Amino acid sequence: MSKKPTAQPALHKVIMVGSGGVGKSALTLQFMYDEFVEDYEPTKADSYRKKILLDGEDVQIDILDTAGQEDYAAIRDNYFRSGEGFLCIFSITEDESFQATQEFREQILRVKNDENIPFLLVGNKSDLEDRRKVSFQEASERAKQWGVPYVETSAKTREHVDKVFYDLMREIRARKMEENKTNNGRGKDKSKKKKLKCTIL
Amino acid sequence: MEPSKEPTLNLLSSKDFVPEKYVRDLSQSLVGGPELRRLRKKIQALYEETNNNLKRNVYHNYMQFIDTAKEISHLESEMYQLSHLLSEQKALLAALSTTSILGDETPMITGAENKNDASERGDENRQKLASILEKVEGCKELLEVPGRTYLHEGDLLEVDPVDNNTIKTVHAYLFTDGFMTTYRNTNNRGLMKYVFEVMYELGSLAVVNVRDIGNNKHQFKLLIFPDTRVFQCTASSSKKEWLDKFDQAKKARLTQEQQKRESIVEKSPSRSASIESPSFNPFEDMEEDVGTIHPEWFIEIPEELDVCVAQRHFEEALIFLQKSKDYITQFVNTNGQPDHVIIDIQRKVELRHNNLTEVLMKELEVNPDKSQQGGLRAARRAVRLLNQLGRSTQSCDLFLKLCSSILKTQCKRVKRECSTAMYVRHLSSVVFTNMCHMTEEFLRAFPSSSSCSSAYVVWASNELSLFTSHFIKQVFMPQTSLSTLTECVVLVRSQCERLCSFGVDLCYQLDGALRTPLMQALKDTRDKSIEVAKLRALEDKWIPMNLRSKTGLARFLLQYSEMGLKLDDYVTGDIWIQLTNSTLVFAKLYLTLLNDCLQLETTELLHTINEVLYDVFEAQVRHVESSLRNEKQVEQRKFITKNADFLLVILQDLCQKKYKETIGFECESLHKLKKEYSALIKGVSPTSRSTKTKYSSEFL
Ligand SMILES: Nc1nc2c(ncn2[C@@H]2O[C@H](COP(=O)(O)OP(=O)(O)OP(=O)(O)O)[C@@H](O)[C@H]2O)c(=O)[nH]1
Ligand SMILES: [Mg+2]
Numbered sequence: 078m079s080k081k082p083t084a085q086p087a088l089h090k091v092i093m094v095g096s097g098g099v100g101k102s103a104l105t106l107q108f109m110y111d112e113f114v115e116d117y118e119p120t121k122a123d124s125y126r127k128k129i130l131l132d133g134e135d136v137q138i139d140i141l142d143t144a145g146q147e148d149y150a151a152i153r154d155n156y157f158r159s160g161e162g163f164l165c166i167f168s169i170t171e172d173e174s175f176q177a178t179q180e181f182r183e184q185i186l187r188v189k190n191d192e193n194i195p196f197l198l199v200g201n202k203s204d205l206e207d208r209r210k211v212s213f214q215e216a217s218e219r220a221k222q223w224g225v226p227y228v229e230t231s232a233k234t235r236e237h238v239d240k241v242f243y244d245l246m247r248e249i250r251a252r253k254m255e256e257n258k259t260n261n262g263r264g265k266d267k268s269k270k271k272k273l274k275c276t277i278l
Numbered sequence: 279m280e281p282s283k284e285p286t287l288n289l290l291s292s293k294d295f296v297p298e299k300y301v302r303d304l305s306q307s308l309v310g311g312p313e314l315r316r317l318r319k320k321i322q323a324l325y326e327e328t329n330n331n332l333k334r335n336v337y338h339n340y341m342q343f344i345d346t347a348k349e350i351s352h353l354e355s356e357m358y359q360l361s362h363l364l365s366e367q368k369a370l371l372a373a374l375s376t377t378s379i380l381g382d383e384t385p386m387i388t389g390a391e392n393k394n395d396a397s398e399r400g401d402e403n404r405q406k407l408a409s410i411l412e413k414v415e416g417c418k419e420l421l422e423v424p425g426r427t428y429l430h431e432g433d434l435l436e437v438d439p440v441d442n443n444t445i446k447t448v449h450a451y452l453f454t455d456g457f458m459t460t461y462r463n464t465n466n467r468g469l470m471k472y473v474f475e476v477m478y479e480l481g482s483l484a485v486v487n488v489r490d491i492g493n494n495k496h497q498f499k500l501l502i503f504p505d506t507r508v509f510q511c512t513a514s515s516s517k518k519e520w521l522d523k524f525d526q527a528k529k530a531r532l533t534q535e536q537q538k539r540e541s542i543v544e545k546s547p548s549r550s551a552s553i554e555s556p557s558f559n560p561f562e563d564m565e566e567d568v569g570t571i572h573p574e575w576f577i578e579i580p581e582e583l584d585v586c587v588a589q590r591h592f593e594e595a596l597i598f599l600q601k602s603k604d605y606i607t608q609f610v611n612t613n614g615q616p617d618h619v620i621i622d623i624q625r626k627v628e629l630r631h632n633n634l635t636e637v638l639m640k641e642l643e644v645n646p647d648k649s650q651q652g653g654l655r656a657a658r659r660a661v662r663l664l665n666q667l668g669r670s671t672q673s674c675d676l677f678l679k680l681c682s683s684i685l686k687t688q689c690k691r692v693k694r695e696c697s698t699a700m701y702v703r704h705l706s707s708v709v710f711t712n713m714c715h716m717t718e719e720f721l722r723a724f725p726s727s728s729s730c731s732s733a734y735v736v737w738a739s740n741e742l743s744l745f746t747s748h749f750i751k752q753v754f755m756p757q758t759s760l761s762t763l764t765e766c767v768v769l770v771r772s773q774c775e776r777l778c779s780f781g782v783d784l785c786y787q788l789d790g791a792l793r794t795p796l797m798q799a800l801k802d803t804r805d806k807s808i809e810v811a812k813l814r815a816l817e818d819k820w821i822p823m824n825l826r827s828k829t830g831l832a833r834f835l836l837q838y839s840e841m842g843l844k845l846d847d848y849v850t851g852d853i854w855i856q857l858t859n860s861t862l863v864f865a866k867l868y869l870t871l872l873n874d875c876l877q878l879e880t881t882e883l884l885h886t887i888n889e890v891l892y893d894v895f896e897a898q899v900r901h902v903e904s905s906l907r908n909e910k911q912v913e914q915r916k917f918i919t920k921n922a923d924f925l926l927v928i929l930q931d932l933c934q935k936k937y938k939e940t941i942g943f944e945c946e947s948l949h950k951l952k953k954e955y956s957a958l959i960k961g962v963s964p965t966s967r968s969t970k971t972k973y974s975s976e977f978l
Contacts, residue, residue: 085440088440121487123486123487123489124487124499125489125491127491152484155501155503156501158484158504159484159501159503159506
């Protein structure tokens with residue numbers, strides 16, 4: 078308990094969202110342990126934590142790898158609520174997974190009630206270029222429309238894996254600093270406002 | 279109308295016969311007393327004739343009438359039993375339907391479990407919840423959510439979500455609708471092991487499996503916005519169990535929620551908009567209630583009920599129940615629908631209602647440890663209260679079970695040391711006195727419920743069956759004489775009739791149960807009597823009976839005249855009776871047999887009785903016949919014929935008279951016997967009997 082006053086490294090909470098089988102877990106595991114898992118085992122909800130150096134600063138990343146499977150859709154809200162930033166994944170080999178990102182985006186905005194929530198649109202399985210169904214352009218247009226970055230990754234080749242996590246953490250860190258500046262001491266007010274809004278909805 | 283002077287049946291029974299007019303006409307046209315007297319005589323004769331005809335008709339239909347009455351009473355009881363079966367069926371169906379309704383309301387694990395299973399689980403679950411209540415301080419509300427089901431529990435180590443330091447040990451419970459944490463009670467004097475910390479609604483929490491990294495092994499996380507709590511299990515297997523249970527509960531809840539939403543949307547489209555918004559709105563409970571303020575007494579009713587039941591002030595509890603019900607109906611009538619306070623109280627009151635019912639049912643339950651000192655009287659209160667709670671079917675059931683148990687103990691107390699007849703007298707008196715008493719109590723407790731009365735009829739009939747089977751075992755033994763048997767049967771019949779005054783006629787059932795053993799007993803008696811007759815025949819010397827003294831003769835005559843036989847005409851000298859010992863002994867035995875038969879008589883037994891009466895009589899008459907055939911001496915033949923005459927005329931007449939007195943008509947088989955052997959009376963013995971068909975086969 079005596080440890081508590083010592084400054085803990087900043088904790089950034091990242092949530093992996095996206096349809097089933099797009100590679101959320103594969104990306105997470107590649108980022109965490111530098112390995113690629115060939116087998117597909119649907120996830121329920123797994124959390125990972127890792128200490129990393131972000132632009133020279135010790136931080137902790139907390140990754141919540143959620144279930145893409147449809148039967149968990151109804152209880153996603155509770156998970157999303159705890160996220161500070163989101164990696165919204167689809168597979169470039171599967172158009173349906175791309176279409177689904179729209180829904181995930183809406184749900185996150187609704188739950189977080191924040192248009193500027195740190196968010197990356199991620200097209201995974203870029204190594205499977207020959208099976209591509211979603212064009213780079215199509216995806217980047219959607220990202221532009223949402224005002225978020227679009228990155229293509231491969232959990233298999235590790236292409237852009239670190240990038241998406243680091244980029245997201247930077248955004249989260251930036252948001253936190255911004256919030257600290259604008260609402261210094263008024264944090265409570267804001268949360269109350271949100272609540273009232275929810276009730277009206 | 280042409281006035282006819284002569285009275286005839288036709289005239290008197292014609293439709294337009296007017297007595298006044300007829301008499302007037304007669305008195306006008308007829309002059310003089312003698313003529314009128316003649317007419318009067320004639321009318322008198324007509325009257326008697328009609329009367330006799332009427333009697334004959336009544337006799338003719340008498341058996342049919344009795345049989346019909348019995349058949350009706352039988353039918354009535356069958357209808358009752360049928361009604362009982364139906365109401366049992368109904369109760370079963372109702373139970374099934376409530377089970378499924380509950381299933382709709384509550385987030386039970388909706389797997390492939392069948393309903394019976396579910397209700398069994400319900401009981402188990404209630405016990406489990408109750409045991410948690412005893413262990414955990416401060417979670418009284420645990421039972422107040424209907425359908426809450428226990429799923430899992432265990433010790434967990436809570437760690438800090440940021441620095442992973444140990445915080446404390448918790449004992450956690452998972453229910454179908456929520457996750458409850460408790461911590462160890464440090465207060466040594468506290469009776470309970472744990473203290474309630476918090477209960478999270480399942481819908482508001484997210485479960486996350488923490489991947490094992492470094493020291494933090496076997497952990498899972500609960501996201502309860504805005505908090506996060508991390509728990510550490512002792513092994514990966516226990517973590518897996520927790521996660522699986524959570525998953526199970528979540529999924530069950532989801533399907534539940536879905537069904538509920540669908541049904542609500544269907545019912546009230548106007549409200550669907552608000553319900554479609556996120557179903558797990560954590561701010562819902564922050565909404566301020568601006569509804570009606572309910573009186574304090576209403577809010578406090580659940581607690582009042584608890585106190586009443588604990589102090590066994592059941593009547594008061596009932597008043598509270600009624601009061602709350604009245605208040606709610608009144609509120610709903612004026613406001614259209616109940617608000618959430620009402621719903622809450624209603625739910626709580628319902629739980630108390632069920633609790634009260636259970637307590638009362640326990641009161642009535644038969645328990646070997648419980649004394650039956652108070653008997654049925656002690657059960658009155660519980661029965662009355664249960665009836666008021668609308669549980670008359672159950673209370674009736676328990677009441678009757680109690681009756682059975684009381685009856686059983688009472689019967690066990692009857693000592694078996696005395697004679698069979700005495701034992702039966704005691705036992706049947708105990709059984710039927712109790713049954714009468716129970717019937718009285720029953721009618722008091724359940725005055726006007728047809729399903730209860732049918733349950734009662736079934737009960738009574740079962741008890742009677744128990745009694746009769748015991749009775750048959752005790753009484754129908756080879757060494758029991760028919761007279762003893764008759765005495766016992768008559769006794770039981772008269773006891774059974776006592777129930778008739780309460781409208782419960784079980785006599786037909788009793789007779790039915792006794793029919794087969796009685797038939798056997800009658801046949802056994804016949805065989806024995808014939809055997810004895812043969813032995814007597816061997817010893818018969820065909821000499822008049824010598825009574826040895828005047829007083830002996832007087833005593834003998836008196837004894838026989840008491841049986842209905844006047845022997846004065848057979849007396850010669852001071853001490854002789856001109857009949858053989860064999861004839862006289864037979865007469866006495868036969869009258870006893872007849873007497874027993876007549877007392878035992880039922881329509882179903884009559885055939886056997888007639889057969890027995892014939893066979894036994896015939897055995898004696900055959901002896902006379904064969905003696906006559908072998909006798910050449912005229913004097914001796916006369917003596918034998920005299921005996922035959924005594925048997926076939928004097929004794930038979932007496933028998934027929936007695937038979938008719940009880941049965942209503944004369945005995946056919948004895949008639950037949952007399953006809954067949956009428957030659958004997960004239961002193962003629964047919965040389966061959968081989969052509970004679972046996973009487974009994976004709977009867978079949
Ligand atoms: N070739 C290739 N295969 C991938 C890539 N990423 C994931 N996969 C494969 O795709 C399948 C599904 O990957 P997962 O990471 O388990 O998918 P997920 O998004 O976590 O799925 P849910 O847990 O059900 O939501 C696995 O067989 C992976 O090996 C990738 O970048 N390239
Ligand atoms: Mg996964």
